Amino acid sequence: MKIGFITAEGGSAISLPEVREGAQAAVAYANDYLGGIGGRPIQLVVCKSQEDAASARTCANEMVE
Secondary structure, three states: OEEEEEEEOOOOOOOOHHHHHHHHHHHHHHHHHHOOEOOEOOEEEEEEEOOOHHHHHHHHHHHHO
16 A cells, blocks of 8 residues: 655755654554554655745655656
8 A cells, every 4th residue: 555755855944854754664663563554565655845836746746646
């Protein structure tokens, strides 16, 4: 099961890689100890938005695809 995750990372004003790391840790825990969701492993699809309009649009389009 794929889950899209857009995070503020790599921007000049704000960059919070620890948010992505926390999400990845939660997914790893759920996959390792809970069997994913409904018995299906979780795949986290990460897009790093740099807190500007262009990268936000790119991430939104990536999640739709």
